[in-house]
Amino acid sequence: DTGVSQDPRHKITKRGQNVTFRCDPISEHNRLYWYRQTLGQGPEFLTYFQNEAQLEKSRLLSDRFSAERPKGSFSTLEIQRTEQGDSAMYLCASNGGVGTGELFFGEGSRLTVL
Amino acid sequence: DAKTTQPPSMDCAEGRAANLPCNHSTISGNEYVYWYRQIHSQGPQYIIHGLKNNETNEMASLIITEDRKSSTLILPHATLRDTAVYYCIVRDTGGGNKLTFGTGTQLKVEL
Numbered sequence: 001d002t003g004v005s006q007d008p009r010h011k012i013t014k015r016g017q018n019v020t021f022r023c024d025p026i027s028e029h030n031r032l033y034w035y036r037q038t039l040g041q042g043p044e045f046l047t048y049f050q051n052e053a054q055l056e057k058s059r060l061l062s063d064r065f066s067a068e069r070p071k072g073s074f075s076t077l078e079i080q081r082t083e084q085g086d087s088a089m090y091l092c093a094s095n096g097g098v099g100t101g102e103l104f105f106g107e108g109s110r111l112t113v114l
Numbered sequence: 115d116a117k118t119t120q121p122p123s124m125d126c127a128e129g130r131a132a133n134l135p136c137n138h139s140t141i142s143g144n145e146y147v148y149w150y151r152q153i154h155s156q157g158p159q160y161i162i163h164g165l166k167n168n169e170t171n172e173m174a175s176l177i178i179t180e181d182r183k184s185s186t187l188i189l190p191h192a193t194l195r196d197t198a199v200y201y202c203i204v205r206d207t208g209g210g211n212k213l214t215f216g217t218g219t220q221l222k223v224e225l
Contacts, residue, residue, distance in 0.1 A: 056210060
């Protein structure tokens with residue numbers, strides 16, 4: 001257990017529905033990252049926050065995706081109008097912002113779009 | 115794009131040392147080499163990192179060549195629980211500590 005919590009762990013939805021994932025980072029960590037991982041591939045960077053500011057977004061983050069970290073603590077990743085291609089593991093990680101730069105990952109939220 | 119090249123898979127006998135190679139020939143002077151691993155259905159786990167010198171911790175050793183164009187992660191006494199995908203990542207000191215993963219090496223430890 002790294003101390004990063006993600007919810008839900010599994011989500012099955014129908015195409016066209018909206019889904020939201022939540023990440024609770026390690027409490028003193030000011031940086032929070034979202035990644036997506038599909039079968040057989042390494043995690044792909046989506047976006048990251050420093051406190052409540054979203055500082056970088058990947059081109060993978062289409063306009064159907066939105067991430068927030070309103071109080072600089074937990075974060076949500078929402079996918080609107082889901083497509084089958086959105087089926088993946090969504091990973092969250094946090095980092096203290098100084099020192100080694102080690103990222104602490106959660107267990108992930110697995111999304112299946114039918 | 116990932117800046118590293120790793121073999122897609124390796125096998126190792128339990129109790130023996132597992133030596134996982136990584137090529138990073140375009141690494142620049144301020145870029146660190148990080149190793150993470152991912153056990154099936156879990157999030158990636160940090161193992162070790164280094165800049166120029168060899169490093170050792172309770173999990174592994176990292177050997178970086180003098181020209182820094184390649185490195186080797188050594189698990190001194192591999193166990194079945196070390197079966198995982200191992201990712202070698204070159205990370206800039208800037209960029210918000212973002213990591214760019216490749217496809218890694220699937221290490222299978224067998225009896």
